[in-house]
Amino acid sequence: MKPITVLVSVDSNSVLLGARHFLNYLRDLVYDHNLGDVVEILETGSMGVYPEGVIVSILPDNVFYLVKTEEDVRTIFEEHILKGRRASRLLLDEGKVKSSVEIERLTQETRVVLKNVGEIDPTDIEEYIARDGYFALAKALQMRPEEVIEEVKKSGLRGRGGAGFPTGLKWEFTAKAKSDQKYVLCNADEGEPGTFKDRLIMEGDPHSLIEGMVIAGYAVGATKGYIYIRGEYYGSIEILKKAIEQAYEYGFLGENILGSGFSFDLKVRLGAGAYVAGEETALIESIEGKPAKPRLKPPYPPTYGLFGKPTVVNNVETFVNVPRIILNGADWFRSFGTPSSPGTKVFSLVGNVVRKGIVEVPMGTTVRDLVFRFGGGVEKGRQLKMVQTGGSAGTFIGPDKLDVPLDFDSYGKYGVSIGSGVILVIDDIHCAVDLALTVMQFFEHESCGKCTPCREGTRMAVDILTRISRGQGREEDLELLREIAKNAGEASFCGMGQSVPVPLLSILDNFEEEFRAHIGAERCPVGVCEFVRTSKKLKVK
Ligand SMILES: Cc1cc2nc3c(=O)[nH]c(=O)nc-3n(C[C@H](O)[C@H](O)[C@H](O)COP(=O)(O)O)c2cc1C
Ligand code: SF4
Missing domain, CATH: 3.10.20.600 (Ubiquitin-like (UB roll))
Incomplete structure (x- = not known):
């Protein structure tokens, strides 16, 4: 029997769908059949957008299966592993995608950031090294720090945390600030509802993040770094801690990295799950051991950051782009994306x-x-x-x-x-008023309370939207909501309150008629939910 490697996607989504159970079951089957010497079963990160099941790929055949039950695992074991033929019923995309596809072609994605995710065992540094891992660090350490910054500037990389600030420029400000100590922080708080890309990146390819942070440290002259990650991300935390340990062991972290004379230490810090803790200055306060409340800006972190020292704060995805840029060059990076937003x-x-x-x-x-x-x-x-x-x-x-x-x-x-x-x-069974209410409830709940336009504005918006949703809205309510949004946008202390108008005005502008139709209505006028005058909770018929 030829040697086979089975990759099982055990990112958080897949775990919820039973990935660990399937993995153990498959290992038991292999063990029971004494095939441990020829069948290697590895855990890997997310392979993409297939929520209905767990992706299992078999190498060297490059066959991808979608597994939903223990029975499916047994079928793959018996058909593919024992008998050497495809379990066609379980082929991904009903067999439209056949063998010899790489992940990139399989999903038609352009995998730069995710190039290793779903391809390697994230707990094994050697697999990362085998795919050019830490080569960019070695290359960067041969360059002068200002050359590294110049390359990142030339690439046009902009921060992936949301604001899109040019990364090279941020690094240049930090490099130019004079100080005995500087820091590099990774913002892995990922509090935006619906966002889970940073988690899957860290779970699937933790070393790319570490490598990007060490390169940033070298470029700006920082010797210490922290990854600030939300405490609920148990899987990512465990994987990151292990990866950091391995990076120290292999000399990619710690004293005199790769004999360059440059030293960098990296630690993980856990957040307690507040949305505003992702705002960079609130994040800094939190790492300092204080409540996560934003600071007045300016001064910005590149001049006054952690413990008052110059600090780079970047998102996970931003850092992961860095080794790719250093290794392949700014022009290569610019070959993806748009002129103003490359990559x-x-x-x-x-x-x-x-x-x-x-x-x-x-x-x-x-x-x-x-x-x-x-x-x-x-x-x-x-x-x-x-x-x-x-x-x-x-x-x-x-x-x-x-x-x-x-x-x-x-x-x-x-x-x-x-x-x-x-x-x-x-989809069309959702009601715009209910959605606006849900979003404003989120903002009200997460407001840190430091400033009035955000604290009181979001509370008032929730009150108004609640009464509209109950059919008790008034004619002037829509104007009132617009005014609240405008005030929060213009007068709030930090980016959180300042962003209130973005969802609120866009839903009001696009669905004004639906809002108006709720005023004085007995039931939801959209006709698909039943909450007016009975309950404010959306109940789908
Ligand atoms: C309320 C609020 C929450 C934020 N949450 C995050 C977050 O979870 N992750 C993140 O990278 N940036 C977040 N940001 C943006 C950060 O303040 C900061 O701009 C970013 O970490 C900088 O990294 P980048 O330049 O790589 O994007 C948030 C901003 C605000 C106002
Ligand atoms: S806008 Fe004001 S109240 Fe809202 S989170 Fe920021 S500082 Fe806190």
Whole structure:
């Protein structure tokens, strides 16, 4: 029997679908049949957007299966592993995708950030090294720090945490700040509802993040780094801690890295799950041991950050792009995406979409492609009503904006935000008022209370939307909501309150008629939910 490697996707989504159980079951079968010497079973990260089951791939045949039950595992074992023939019933995409496909072709993605995710065992540093891992660090250490920054600037890389600030410029500000101590922080708080791309990146390829952070440290002259990650991300935390341990063991962290004279220490810090803790200055306060409340800006972190020292704060995806840029060059990176937003973007597809999960595409990909080509369209054959792009702080758009290419300019140009890369698909059984209420309840709950326009504005918005949803709205309510949104946007202390108008105004503008129709109505006028005057909870018939 020829040696076989079986890769089982055990990212968080797959774990919820039974991946660990399937993995153990498969291991038992292999053990019971004394095949341990020829069949290797490895855990790997997310292979893409297939929410209905766990992806299992078999090498060297390059066959991909979708597993939903223990019975499926047994079938693959008996058919493919024992008898050497395809278990055609379980082939991914009903067999339309056959063998000899790499992940990239399988999903038609452009995998730059996710190039290792779903391909390697994230707990094994040697697998990472075998795929050019830490080569970029070795290369960067041979360059002068300012050359590294220049390359990142030339690449046009912009922060993937939402604001799209040019990364090279941020690093340059930090490098130029004079200080005895500087820091590099990774923002892995990922509090935006619907976003889970950072989690899957860290679970599938933790060493790329570590490598990107060490390169950043070298470029700006920082010797200490922290990954600030939300405490609920147990899987990522465990994998990251192990990866850090291995990186120390292999000399990619610690003293005198690769004999360069440069030293860098990296630790993990856990957040307690507040949305605002993802705001960079609140994150810094939290690492310092204080409540996660934003600081007044300026000064910005590159001059006054952690413990008052110059600090780089970047998102997970931003850092993971860095080794790719250093290794392949800025021009290569610019060959993806749009001139003002080069590179790719990892999107989280959620809501009423057929295939949920993460997908990596070039910047400038349209919303339509994300929803229909990669996501497979609206589930249960329903109609698309709207899409919320960019997370809870993002825009609600109707089907008329499906052809907008998403990048960091799409908000300014077309009123469609990219934010943290959430694509929340909403079908026609949802009510715009109820959605607006849900989003504002989130903002009200997460407001840290430091400033009035955010604290009181979100509370008032919730009150008004609640009464509209109960049919007790007043004519002037829509104007009032617009005023609240405007005040929060203009007068709030931090980016959280400042972003209130983005979802609120976009849903009001796109669905004003639906809001008006609720005023004085006995029941939900959309006719699909039953909450007016009875309950504010959406009940689908
Ligand atoms: C309320 C709020 C929450 C945020 N949450 C996150 C987050 O979870 N992850 C993140 O990378 N950036 C988040 N940001 C953006 C950060 O403040 C910061 O811009 C980012 O970490 C910088 O990294 P980048 O330049 O690589 O995008 C948030 C901002 C605000 C206002
Ligand atoms: S806008 Fe004000 S109240 Fe809202 S989270 Fe920021 S600092 Fe806190």
